[in-house]
Amino acid sequence: MGNIIAIVASILVGGGVAAATIVGVVTSSTDNTVENPPSVSESTVQYGTND
C-alpha cells in the first residue's frame, strides 16, 4: 500500500515539475521581454546596467 502511494506521489510531483518546466521554458521563449536600447543614434551605448 505504501509503495503504491509513493509511486502515485512520485508521478504527481514528477509530472508537476515536468509540466512547470515545459510551461516555463515555452512561455519564456515566446514572450520576449528583453529590452534593447531604443535608438542607435545614441552614440554612447551602455556596457551594462547595475541599478
Next chain:
Amino acid sequence: MVPTVWAGVLAVLMLGPALGAGFVLSYDMVWVPDLALTRDVLGLGSGLPRAVPSDAVIAVLDEVVPGLVLQKLVLVGALVLAGAGAAELVRERSLAARLVVVSLTVWSPYVAERLWMGHWPMLLAYAAVPWLVLAGRRWAAAGPGPVERGPVGRGPVWMLPILLVGSLSASAGIVSAAVVLATGLRRGRRPVLLLAMVAAVNAPWVVAGLTHAGEAASATGFEVFALRGDALPAPLAALTLGGIWNTSVIPASREGWQAWAALALLVGLVGAGLRRWWVGDSQRIAILGLWVAGMAIAILGWAAPQTLDGLAQNIPGLALMRDSSRLLPLCLPLLVLTVAAGVDALRERLRGTAPRWAAAVVLALAPIAVLPDAAWGLAGGIGTADYPASWHQAGAALAEETAPGDVLVLPWSAYRAPAWNGRRPVLDPLPRMLPRASVINGDLVIGGTEIAGEDPRAAAAAEALAAPEPSARAAELSRLGIGYVITDRTAGEAPPLAGETVHDSGDLLLQRLPEEATRPAAYTMGPVRLTAMAVAWVAYGVAWLGATTSTVLLLISIVRRPAANVRD
C-alpha cells in the same frame, strides 16, 4: 554516454536560435568571419589587451575553420564539455546523480549570464573545471604503477588541450590554473613540469599584462563590477553561481521566487551529500579551498570595492578581480561532488525503483524549472546576425591601402547597438573586421557611470578629436600615427575630419588622413617588451604543439580502442 547526450540536449535547448545562420554578437562576444592577426590581437598594441590569447587563437583557427562555424562549435562545445565533465567527475555515482549534476552545471545562472554577457572564454574555463579536477587528481596520484601518460608526462592525454582551452583569457587562465594546481600540485609528483605547463598556457596574457602594467593599474571600477544580488542577496546569489554585475543580462526568473527555489534546491542537495562526500574524497581540502577562494573573491568585491580600488593602484594584477563573480567557476567542483552525493543519499532513502527514478527526473529537471528563461537563446537575449556587405567592402578597401598608420574608429564610443543585430548591445565589431591595428575608445558607460579606458593613445586621440576644425583634428590624429579613420554613420554622431575618401558606402566612411611631415610610424612596442611578448608566444606555441600532439594521440587511441574490442 547518456549524461553527455543530456548535456547536448540542454545545450541545444539553451542556445536555440543562436545556433542558426549568422554570428552571435552580444556585449563582449565579437566574432567576425576572418579575424586578422594584427598587433592588437597579439597584445602588442598600445591598449591593455583584454582578448589575449583568445583573439590570436581564433585568428589562427579561422584560417582553417570559418569563424561562423568555429563560434557555434565553441558555444555548443563549452556547454557539452561542462556537462560531460561534471558527470565524469562523479563517475562512481548513480546515473541519476550524474544526470542531475549535468543539469545543475549546464543550466546554471553562471552559464546563462556569462553567455549573454559574451564571456565565451569564461564559459570554456567553466567547462574545463571538472576535467581539470580529474586531470589534477590523476597527476597527483601518478606514482609507481600503470597510469595513462600524455606526451608531457604523467597525466591524462587530454590534460594539456583542456588546460589550453580553459585558459583563453586572464580570468579563465586564473580559474584553470587554480583548479589544476590545487588538485595536481604535490611534492614528488613532477611539480615543476606541472607549473611549467600552467606558465606556458598563461604566458601571453601574463606578459601582455606586465608590459601594460601602467594601464592595468589605472583600471578601476570595483564597485561597478562587483557581485550583485538578484532576488537573492549578493552572497546568496553567489552560492547559486549567479550575481553578475550587469543587471541587463540577468534572466527575469532570477528576479523572482525561482531564485529562492534554486537556492533551496542546491542547499538541500549539498547538505544531503556533504558528509558522504567529505569522508570519501581524499582531496576534500583542495576542493573546499577552491570553493572558499571563489566565494571569497566574489564577496570581497561586493563587500569592500573601494578598498580594492585603492589597492589595485599598487598591486599588479589585482584589477583582474574587479568583475568579482567571474571567478565563481572555482566553486563548481564542490557543488558537483556534494550534489551528486546528495542525490544518491536521497535516492537510498526511497523504497522502490519508480520513486527513485521519479525523484531523479524531478531533480534533473528542477534546475531548468527554476531558470526557464535560459532556454531558447536566453528567451531572446541572444540571437544571430549577418554583417552588412558594406563592412566586408570597407575591410577589403583598407587591405588595398598602402599608406602607413593605424585606423581610428568612430563614433568615439566602445559599444554599439546596430539595427542589423536586433539592437542588441555589442562591443564594436568594426575593429575586428579591419586588417590593421586600430585605436578605439575604451571608456565604458555603466548605469550612467563612466569608467575611463586605459589606453593612453586613445586618450590622446580623444583630445585630438576635440580640436575645433576638421583639418586640425586630422593633423593631430596623424601625429599620433593614425593613417585612416573609419566612421560608422549608423552608430551616431562623429566629428567630421579632413581626409581623402577611400571608401563610402553610405553607412561606412573610410578616410585616409593627409600625411603630416611629423607623422610617426604606426605604434610600436619597445624592444624589451617586444622580446618578452615574443618569448611568451613561443612558450604558448610550444604548449599548443604539445596539445596538438596530445589530441592526435587521443584520437588514435579512440580509433584503436573499438578495433581492439573487435579483436577481443
